[in-house]
Amino acid sequence: MAASKEPWGKTVLVEFEDGIAWVYFNRPEKRNAMSIELNREMRATIEYLATDDRCRVLVLSGKGEAFAAGMDLQDYFRATDNEPDTTLLQVRRETEEWQWRWLRMYPKATIAMINGYAFGGAFAPLAACDLAIAAEEAKIGLSEINWGIIPGGNASKAMVDMCGMRNTLYYAMTGEPFSGAKAAEMGLVNEAVPLSRLKARTRELAKTLMEKNDTTLRGVKVTVKRIAEMDWDTSADYLYAKISEAIHFGGANNRKGAMKAFLDDKKFRPGLQNYSDKGVSTLKEQGAKAAKKSAKKGAKKAAKKTAKKPAKKAAKAARK
Numbered sequence: 279m280a281a282s283k284e285p286w287g288k289t290v291l292v293e294f295e296d297g298i299a300w301v302y303f304n305r306p307e308k309r310n311a312m313s314i315e316l317n318r319e320m321r322a323t324i325e326y327l328a329t330d331d332r333c334r335v336l337v338l339s340g341k342g343e344a345f346a347a348g349m350d351l352q353d354y355f356r357a358t359d360n361e362p363d364t365t366l367l368q369v370r371r372e373t374e375e376w377q378w379r380w381l382r383m384y385p386k387a388t389i390a391m392i393n394g395y396a397f398g399g400a401f402a403p404l405a406a407c408d409l410a411i412a413a414e415e416a417k418i419g420l421s422e423i424n425w426g427i428i429p430g431g432n433a434s435k436a437m438v439d440m441c442g443m444r445n446t447l448y449y450a451m452t453g454e455p456f457s458g459a460k461a462a463e464m465g466l467v468n469e470a471v472p473l474s475r476l477k478a479r480t481r482e483l484a485k486t487l488m489e490k491n492d493t494t495l496r497g498v499k500v501t502v503k504r505i506a507e508m509d510w511d512t513s514a515d516y517l518y519a520k521i522s523e524a525i526h527f528g529g530a531n532n533r534k535g536a537m538k539a540f541l542d543d544k545k546f547r548p549g550l551q552n553y554s555d556k557g558v559s560t561l562k563e564q565g566a567k568a569a570k571k572s573a574k575k576g577a578k579k580a581a582k583k584t585a586k587k588p589a590k591k592a593a594k595a596a597r598k
């Protein structure tokens with residue numbers, strides 16, 4: 279449990295709910311543009327929550343209409359234009375520290391919940407979060423070209439890592455905004471849902487993560503991100519070292535119990551279920567669910583067609 283005074287409350291808001299820390303950018307009147315003050319507060323908040331037991335999954339989102347309309351053009355850019363370069367570097371460092379240095383390898387699972395506008399500077403924290411869900415209606419973009427700069431603050435890096443070269447070049451060069459649905463199609467977020475379902479779906483995903491062993495979950499997210507930049511030999515060695523570390527750190531009982539449940543008790547199928555000290559739970563099957571939905575749709579369409587046929591025939595006969 280973190281001990282010092284909670285550092286949020288002005289430009290950042292935190293709400294706790296059963297292991298989830300909902301962390302909000304809280305300048306809705308400025309569409310959550312990230313000011314120097316907000317970056318400092320967010321940095322302290324993220325640091326604080328790393329050791330706060332009320333936070334097992336951190337969800338990053340925005341109050342009001344925006345996730346975040348990028349960096350504050352007045353406070354972050356114009357107001358620092360004539361400052362000494364040491365001040366400028368300090369401001370940048372404070373931003374980077376929370377936006378991706380800290381957040382990318384954060385010791386807890388993180389989800390970005392994109393509730394609305396997300397531009398420019400919003401891309402680094404969006405991509406630094408482990409998972410992301412967007413409202414279909416969200417408007418997202420690398421808008422920097424529209425006001426004459428190159429998308430910095432690792433915004434372009436965030437997009438090219440997630441969405442590939444063609445998509446990034448297209449959106450960075452045209453400055454066109456795209457929807458949450460398009461973001462899902464390009465891999466910038468995991469999925470898009472209607473805004474009305476966004477919080478419920480995010481909560482559901484956070485709950486799934488909280489059924490896992492915290493130590494192992496941390497190991498999974500960190501290793502996946504690190505090995506993306508390694509060759510196969512280094513990756514294999516590193517992964518075995520991290521497996522040992524996770525067992526040493528607190529994953530041992532989970533592994534032992536799950537092995538017993540599968541190999542001895544025959545009560546658990548790891549491919550389809552999750553094992554935790556609370557018991558065995560069945561995993562949601564994305565593929566099966568989608569197939570079922572499309573089969574249902576197909577059946578409905580076929581039924582409609584069959585129902586229409588006699589009516590059409592009758593109408594034809596009547597015309598004759």
Ligand code: COA
Nearest residue numbers: 307308309311347348349350351352395397398399421422
């Ligand atoms: N920096 C500073 N202020 C910002 C801001 C930003 N990035 N984004 C919005 N604001 C401020 C506006 O100046 C305005 O302030 P005011 O009420 O004191 O005049 C307020 O937020 C509301 O913005 P407004 O443009 O009136 O809202 P809107 O709902 O019509 O449009 C956006 C919302 C996000 C489309 C629009 O504000 C915008 O394009 N923002 C800049 C986005 C961007 O390019 N970000 C990249 C920065 S790296």
